[in-house]
Amino acid sequence: MEKKNSGTVGVKEIARLANVSIGTVDRVLNNRVGVSEKTKAKILKIIEELDYQPNIFARRLASKKKLRFATLIPQVSDETKYWAAPLNGIQQAASEIKDFGIEVIPFFFDQNNRASFLESTAKIIPQDFDGILMAPMFEEESIVFIQQCNDRKIPLVFINSDIPGYNNLCYIGPNLYQSGFLSAHIANYLTPASKKILIVNISKEIDLHHHLLRKEEGFRNYFEQNGSKNQLTKIDIQQTDYPHIEQKLSQQLAKDQYNVVFVTNSRVATVAKYFEEHKIEGIKLIGYDFLEDNIHYLKNKTIDFLICQKPQEQGYRGLMSLYYHLVLHANIEKEQFMPIDIITKENYQYYSN
Amino acid sequence: MEKKNSGTVGVKEIARLANVSIGTVDRVLNNRVGVSEKTKAKILKIIEELDYQPNIFARRLASKKKLRFATLIPQVSDETKYWAAPLNGIQQAASEIKDFGIEVIPFFFDQNNRASFLESTAKIIPQDFDGILMAPMFEEESIVFIQQCNDRKIPLVFINSDIPGYNNLCYIGPNLYQSGFLSAHIANYLTPASKKILIVNISKEIDLHHHLLRKEEGFRNYFEQNGSKNQLTKIDIQQTDYPHIEQKLSQQLAKDQYNVVFVTNSRVATVAKYFEEHKIEGIKLIGYDFLEDNIHYLKNKTIDFLICQKPQEQGYRGLMSLYYHLVLHANIEKEQFMPIDIITKENYQYYSN
DNA sequence: CTGAAAGCGCTTACAG
DNA sequence: CTGAAAGCGCTTACAG
Numbered sequence: 068m069e070k071k072n073s074g075t076v077g078v079k080e081i082a083r084l085a086n087v088s089i090g091t092v093d094r095v096l097n098n099r100v101g102v103s104e105k106t107k108a109k110i111l112k113i114i115e116e117l118d119y120q121p122n123i124f125a126r127r128l129a130s131k132k133k134l135r136f137a138t139l140i141p142q143v144s145d146e147t148k149y150w151a152a153p154l155n156g157i158q159q160a161a162s163e164i165k166d167f168g169i170e171v172i173p174f175f176f177d178q179n180n181r182a183s184f185l186e187s188t189a190k191i192i193p194q195d196f197d198g199i200l201m202a203p204m205f206e207e208e209s210i211v212f213i214q215q216c217n218d219r220k221i222p223l224v225f226i227n228s229d230i231p232g233y234n235n236l237c238y239i240g241p242n243l244y245q246s247g248f249l250s251a252h253i254a255n256y257l258t259p260a261s262k263k264i265l266i267v268n269i270s271k272e273i274d275l276h277h278h279l280l281r282k283e284e285g286f287r288n289y290f291e292q293n294g295s296k297n298q299l300t301k302i303d304i305q306q307t308d309y310p311h312i313e314q315k316l317s318q319q320l321a322k323d324q325y326n327v328v329f330v331t332n333s334r335v336a337t338v339a340k341y342f343e344e345h346k347i348e349g350i351k352l353i354g355y356d357f358l359e360d361n362i363h364y365l366k367n368k369t370i371d372f373l374i375c376q377k378p379q380e381q382g383y384r385g386l387m388s389l390y391y392h393l394v395l396h397a398n399i400e401k402e403q404f405m406p407i408d409i410i411t412k413e414n415y416q417y418y419s420n
Numbered sequence: 421m422e423k424k425n426s427g428t429v430g431v432k433e434i435a436r437l438a439n440v441s442i443g444t445v446d447r448v449l450n451n452r453v454g455v456s457e458k459t460k461a462k463i464l465k466i467i468e469e470l471d472y473q474p475n476i477f478a479r480r481l482a483s484k485k486k487l488r489f490a491t492l493i494p495q496v497s498d499e500t501k502y503w504a505a506p507l508n509g510i511q512q513a514a515s516e517i518k519d520f521g522i523e524v525i526p527f528f529f530d531q532n533n534r535a536s537f538l539e540s541t542a543k544i545i546p547q548d549f550d551g552i553l554m555a556p557m558f559e560e561e562s563i564v565f566i567q568q569c570n571d572r573k574i575p576l577v578f579i580n581s582d583i584p585g586y587n588n589l590c591y592i593g594p595n596l597y598q599s600g601f602l603s604a605h606i607a608n609y610l611t612p613a614s615k616k617i618l619i620v621n622i623s624k625e626i627d628l629h630h631h632l633l634r635k636e637e638g639f640r641n642y643f644e645q646n647g648s649k650n651q652l653t654k655i656d657i658q659q660t661d662y663p664h665i666e667q668k669l670s671q672q673l674a675k676d677q678y679n680v681v682f683v684t685n686s687r688v689a690t691v692a693k694y695f696e697e698h699k700i701e702g703i704k705l706i707g708y709d710f711l712e713d714n715i716h717y718l719k720n721k722t723i724d725f726l727i728c729q730k731p732q733e734q735g736y737r738g739l740m741s742l743y744y745h746l747v748l749h750a751n752i753e754k755e756q757f758m759p760i761d762i763i764t765k766e767n768y769q770y771y772s773n
Numbered sequence: 774c775t776g777a778a779a780g781c782g783c784t785t786a787c788a789g
Numbered sequence: 790c791t792g793a794a795a796g797c798g799c800t801t802a803c804a805g
Contacts, residue, residue, distance in 0.1 A: 077782055088792040093784065101790055123519065125782035127477040128797045132784090166476065242770065249766040256724070257609055289766075371609070407767040413602040413642075414760040417595065430798055441776040446800065454774055478798035481781045485800090 076117045085110045096121065133168045136161075136389055137191050139184075139201040140226070140382075142175035146307070148358050149333055149378060152420050153226060156382030157200070164390050171386065172196075179271060181205050188212040192219075198236075198389035200224045200382075206277075224388055226381040228278050229402075236392055239385050239403040241376040243278050246407045247285025247331070250353050253372055253409065254286075254327045255295065257351040262326040265319065266301035269312065269334040279331045286329060300325075309337060316341050330354040335373070339364035357410060357420045365412050373410040379420050381405060429470045438463045449474065486521045489514075489742055490544050492554040493579070493735075495528035499660070501711050502686055502731060505773050506579060509735030510553070517743050524739065525549075532624060534558050541565040545572075551589075551742035553577045553735075559630075577741055579734040581631050582755075589745055592738050592756040594729040596631050599760050600638025600684070603706050606725055606762065607639075607680045608648065610704040615679040618672065619654035622665060622687040632684045639682060653678075662690060669694050683707040688726070692717035710763060710773045718765050726763040732773050734758060 078096070082089040087106055094102045095110040102110075113119075143151045154173070161171035174191055176184040184205050191199065192215055199216060203209035203225050213233050216223050222236040229238040254264060266286060268279045283301065290297055300323070304315045316338065328350055330338050335354020342352065343364070354361065357375045364370040384403065391397040410418055431449070435442040440459055447455045448463040455463075466472075496504045507526070514524035527544055529537040537558050544552065545568055552569060556562035556578050566586050569576050575589040582591040607617060619639060621632045636654065643650055653676070657668045669691065681703055683691050688707020695705065696717070707714065710728045717723040737756065744750040763771055 078784095079782075089783085090785090090792060091790085094791090097784085103790060106790085122481070122782050124477040124480040125797090126784075128475070128481055128799085129782075129784040130797085245766065245770070249764065252764055252766040259612060404770050406761075406770045406772060408759075409762040409764075409767070411602065411605055411762075413598065413605040414762070417598070417757050417759045419759060431800095432798075442799085443776060443801090444774085447775090450800085456774060459774085475798050478781090479800075481783085482798075482800040483781085 076119055077122065081110065081113050081117065081119060084113050127167060130168070133170065134197040134393060135194075136169060136171045136198045136200065136386065137174055137194070137196040138171060138382075138386070139174045139176065139187055139191065139199065141178040141202060141204065144177075147178055149356055152357075152378035153202070153382035153385075156379035156384075157386055158382075159379075160383045160386035160390075164386070167390070167394060169390060169394075178204065181208055184208050188215075195219070196221060198222045198224070198393055200226060200385045200389060202227045203230045204228060206230060222389060222392055224385045226385045227378070235401075237388055237399045237401050237403055239381050239388065240405060241407070242404045243281035244285035244288075245404075246355075246374050246376065247282035247287075248289045249285075249407050249409075250282070250329055250372075250374055251286045251289030254329060254351070254353060255289070255293070255297075257371070258326045260296065262297045263323055264297055264299050264327045264329060265323075265325045266299060267304065267316075267328060267330045267338060268301065269304045269307060269330065269332065269337065271305060271307060282331045286331075307334065307337075309340070312337050313341055313344075317345070320347070325350055327351045327353065332356070333358055333361060335370060336360035336364055339369040342369050343367075357415070357418060362415055365410065365415055368412060371411070373415075375408045375410050375418065375420065376405040377408065377420065429472055430475065434463065434466050434470065434472060437466050480520060483521070486523065487550040487746060488547075489522060489524045489551045489553065489739065490527055490547070490549040491524060491735075491739070492527045492529065492540055492544065492552065494531040494555060494557065497530075500531055502709055505710075505731035506555070506735035506738075509732035509737075510739055511735075512732075513736045513739035513743075517739070520743070520747060522743060522747075531557065534561055537561050541568075545569075548572070549574060551575045551577070551746055553579060553738045553742060555580045556583045557581060559583060575742060575745055577738045579738045580731070588754075590741055590752050590754050590756055592734050592741065593758060594760070595757045596634035597638035597641075598757075599708075599727050599729065600635035600640075601642045602638075602760050602762075603635070603682055603725075603727055604639045604642030607682060607704070607706060608642070608646070608650075610724070611679045613649065615650045616676055617650055617652050617680045617682060618676075618678045619652060620657065620669075620681060620683045620691060621654065622657045622660060622683065622685065622690065624658060624660060635684045639684075660687065660690075662693065665690050666694055666697075670698070673700070678703055680704045680706065685709070686711055686714060688723060689713035689717055692722040695722050696720075710768070710771060715768055718763065718768055721765060724764070726768075728761045728763050728771065728773065729758040730761065730773065 078089045078092045082092045091102060091106060092110055095107050138157050140153055141147055141150045143154060174187040176187050185208055199221055209230060213223060217234050224236050225238040227240045266283055270279055287299060302315060302319050304312055328338060333356035339352060351371045352369060353372045354370060355374050357373060361370060361373055365373060388399050392399050431442045431445045435445045444455060444459060445463055448460050491510050493506055494500055494503045496507060527540040529540050538561055552574055562583055566576060570587050577589050578591045580593045619636055623632055640652060655668060655672050657665055681691060686709035692705060704724045705722060706725045707723060708727050714723060714726055718726060741752050745752050
């Protein structure tokens, strides 16, 4: 039962003890075929007893094995700068694991265009990647792709939003419901009892964007559970150009005197712009994401709070999870929720997105 | 000017091009003596042109070099559970760099006992470590030690609190002033105009603990800069046992009707306990640090907000900075401020300390 | 000041 | 099914 400290014992020693050649030890170690059950058992026993830890440097130096990962996320555009952060995280992870023989090939799609998603998946499938990271935004199309990957036994990581119930390696992203719940908790602090709160969803495809609805659900449930007398109203704005948003907001804000406005995504900057142009003051504004425009309005106090969920880390950890799984055979936690960060005018300087 | 992709070219190729042996190339590569200026220049030029990147795996496999790091932080006790987190980060980093030939030896001291600090530094100095991570809590004693390390050219990393103006590799920790400033920003949201706010410092050595005073300074300055009409009062409590704190608080809270209490360190749990036992409600409570006791009172709503600064990451990044500096010869940023995280009842579950 | 050889602990063909 | 040899790209003595 004595355990030597790792590194002290190598294949040579194992081979000596098992009365075989190091080639045979290597076969067992790497689970290759061509070893009799008997010698395999003998070698495994010795490995176990010695608590053998392979030398990763020697392994990497000698090995010629290469792995190829694909990533599939929305392309960065003026409208969706958000995705620069996950891409950034992906690139950082890629450069870290490059020396370990891993090549990462990025694919993109247009968030407003299902066909572009299908185009990319059609390109990915025949290339037979060893692992895939994706943002499964279009549910229906994603499920087809997921099934294809499962058939080919390609491990799959989801980031940003989840499609539960499928056979993915893991999900890395926000707990949307809870982030809405937290937002309500903050909203509740902002002004005294009996607030009037307006929830604003701004998105072209609201019916499909469960993620906005899940945030709204969390937000609403907070007030239900905490039995508050606040009044919640909501509007869905399905055209994302400023004139349209402006009109919708004017219409809604004329109806009542609100204390808090909660915007369920990064479009909060547009609402802030409206507040500024129309000289609206005294309404607290809460929204999402650490983007340049949003930070601008945070600094000038138009936006009060931003909720952020470390998009860069989602990309980084997503790719690293594939690496840990495939190379280090590590156990990967299936649901990895990001922290729910609260950003204000006074701490954004130190935030690492 | 053509650049081959890294990894493609090795010492052998360089030696061939320079008409020397690989031994000589190695001498130049590792800056060892015994190479004529002329051949050295020739080899350096080739290395440059080829954009040669050494293979870290081959290097590590062949090298027998070892480095030894020391860490010096307060020991974890019931009173200072906080330090479990930095220690945790240190241990994680240590296990990650172990395979790269780095040994980490931890030293501790008693936060309430300067002599214990001196004892540890006296043990560290003669051992001639290659790098040291420390929490320079006792300023005077620390400066002596810092000087000794500087004389010996041992790189030094500070975590948790800084002593500016000395020759350390870097500081990794909070911006205390700003964290107080942020706390005031939050306090300002909590109740309407004209609040009465009580600042509570609880520490045995308040005169020495600049860090509490720097937080207080940030807190006060926020209100000055934002021209608010809030009234700030403060008390220093220099005995940390509960009966004493209880007495001081009772005395103070009898004087006025406060809206917000701001505790400048992790002792906020003690104040929360007082609130609970004395059935005090309606006073918002803000404090510091993600500790079990504090989270308990966050969950039951006695504490409203906790400010946290990733203590674990401080230990982790501190040790990694030594590694990056010494092994990878990377440039290390001198001041690395941690994010200022806002923790509430609704997001603590996802916080990674 | 320089070179030739051995070796780090693995993996990879190749031979039997 | 198994073994012996070569090689990955470096570093380390040792010899001259």
